[in-house]
Amino acid sequence: MQLRRLWLTDFRGYREADAAFDPGLTAVLGPNGHGKTNLLEAIGYLATLSSFRGAPNEALVRAGAERAIVRAEADREGRDLLLEAEIVANGRNRAQLNKQPLRRARDLLGALRATVFSPDDLTLVKGSPGDRRRYLDETLVSLHPRYDQMQSDLDRVLRQRGALLKQSGGRLTPEVELTLDVFDAKLVAAGEALASARQNLVGALEPVLADAYDQVAQQAAEVHATYDPPWMAVGLADALLASRKDDLRRGVSTVGPHRDELDLVIAGLPSRTHASQGEQRSLALALRLAAHHVVTEHTDSSPVLLLDDVFSELDPERSDALLRSLPPGQTILSTAGGLPAGASPGAVLQVRDGTVAPG
Ligand SMILES: Nc1ncnc2c1ncn2[C@@H]1O[C@H](COP(=O)(O)OP(=O)(O)OP(=O)(O)O)[C@@H](O)[C@H]1O
Numbered sequence: 001m002q003l004r005r006l007w008l009t010d011f012r013g014y015r016e017a018d019a020a021f022d023p024g025l026t027a028v029l030g031p032n033g034h035g036k037t038n039l040l041e042a043i044g045y046l047a048t049l050s051s052f053r054g055a056p057n058e059a060l061v062r063a064g065a066e067r068a069i070v071r072a073e074a075d076r077e078g079r080d081l082l083l084e085a086e087i088v089a090n091g092r093n094r095a096q097l098n099k100q101p102l103r104r105a106r107d108l109l110g111a112l113r114a115t116v117f118s119p120d121d122l123t124l125v126k127g128s129p130g131d132r133r134r135y136l137d138e139t140l141v142s143l144h145p146r147y148d149q150m151q152s153d154l155d156r157v158l159r160q161r162g163a164l165l166k167q168s169g170g171r172l173t174p175e176v177e178l179t180l181d182v183f184d185a186k187l188v189a190a191g192e193a194l195a196s197a198r199q200n201l202v203g204a205l206e207p208v209l210a211d212a213y214d215q216v217a218q219q220a221a222e223v224h225a226t227y228d229p230p231w232m233a234v235g236l237a238d239a240l241l242a243s244r245k246d247d248l249r250r251g252v253s254t255v256g257p258h259r260d261e262l263d264l265v266i267a268g269l270p271s272r273t274h275a276s277q278g279e280q281r282s283l284a285l286a287l288r289l290a291a292h293h294v295v296t297e298h299t300d301s302s303p304v305l306l307l308d309d310v311f312s313e314l315d316p317e318r319s320d321a322l323l324r325s326l327p328p329g330q331t332i333l334s335t336a337g338g339l340p341a342g343a344s345p346g347a348v349l350q351v352r353d354g355t356v357a358p359g
């Protein structure tokens, strides 16, 4: 997968912008607040139809404008792609692929694929278990769209079950019991399937994660990732039965894949509570690089790797090491602080005041 060119109209701080990218490494440079992340965000938008900063549509449209347009020319395994998304501040977005309007904007998903690392990814290490589950689930969806369905099936039954638990007021009437039996059967089907997919994924990720971390950290650090739901030993059906009383009393589903944790350990210590800020950041980066690697291995083309502000909090050795160990394929990285001495990007883009120029 290769992004060749990007055109922006009224996206964030950009009135009009046009940028060309190298098939290998492109560096996006410029001072704080001038539009580097915005540029990467626009590329990410074409891949996912959402902002990797979690910003709503209105924030993506330049203040004072009604709509933003993001257009890109890409090459996917020798096939030319022309992608276009129109983002409407308060309305329905539209998309085109190869100049054909798509019935739903969502039909653009999957055409351009990207892996994103952003400063917010520190939450993968420091945040709640839900942040790490989301990382696993998003990676699964990049591997195969069927996981999207599996996750929505699970979410639906969890919502239904939660509503029933609340309604029941803690009483297990025969009706409540019957309905719980039905929900639990669905929860077991979707939950066990998702949990075993997550477990297989972690098995594939772990060695790559450990390598990626060691390369960035420049030492053998013994990184381990484990996804070992406590309910798996007995099976979800029995675990749900065992927790039924508790669930009713508390009015929530206390057991299942929506409560599981991905444990991340560096040199025997839990990284969330023990690792330094720089180590946590290196680990977050390694998690993204590992997912990128696994997705590249298991799908037909490697996603574009977008690294936003990747050198901040990495010392010069780690920054150099990262540049030396970038995966094959295309990488677009941004930095406010200048490039490490050994860097030799194929293209440099200078961002100033909402304009982009080759530099
Ligand atoms: N909808 C919008 N309309 C106009 N300007 C916007 C909009 N959204 C964001 N901006 C402007 O974009 C700028 C931020 O750009 P961006 O986040 O890309 O900066 P950056 O170059 O990545 O900076 P840093 O190095 O600090 O990360 C802000 O100054 C903000 O005012």
Ligand SMILES: [Mg+2]
Residues within 6 Å of the ligand: 036, 037, 038, 308, 309
């Ligand atoms: Mg930024």
